[in-house]
Amino acid sequence: MRRTAGPAVALAAVALCTVGLGSCTNSGGGTAPARSRTPSVPTVTAGPTGAAPATARLIIKDFAFKPAALSVRPGGTVTVVNEDSTTHTVTATGSKAFDTGSIGSGKTVTFKAPGKAGSYPFICSIHPYMKGTLTVR
Helix, strand or coil: CCCCCHHHHHHHHHHHHHHHHHCCCCCCCCCCCCCCCCCCCCCCCCCCCCCCCCEEEEEEECCEEECCEEEECCCCEEEEEECCCCCECCEECCCCCCECCCECCCCEEEEECCCCCEEEEEECCCCCCCEEEEEEC
16 A cells, blocks of 8 residues: 655645744844733713713612712702612702602602702612712712
């Protein structure tokens, strides 16, 4: 039985290509500096101080306020949409600045933000582990 040289020729061709590609390097006489791959970080630019919107929207879903922090100008309107399956409230803590009362599932209410600039933490008075902050500026 006679053997063919096919596999040996293929192996030799692969070896020559590997050696040939290895010699295709920078002929600058040195090694190229290592490049670190730092992930790109998005830049967030804040608007000018006091440029809060006149209105804000707060969603209640999955027993959480979304967003948990929102801003509005003094006396602005905050719209609260309850997309959860149960009743919730939006109640300022430490002050009586605002309290929506009970908001049933699927209901929407609005309230007027305090007229004084500041940070107003709030909770759901039914589920006090639900927390958020309204910044009036």
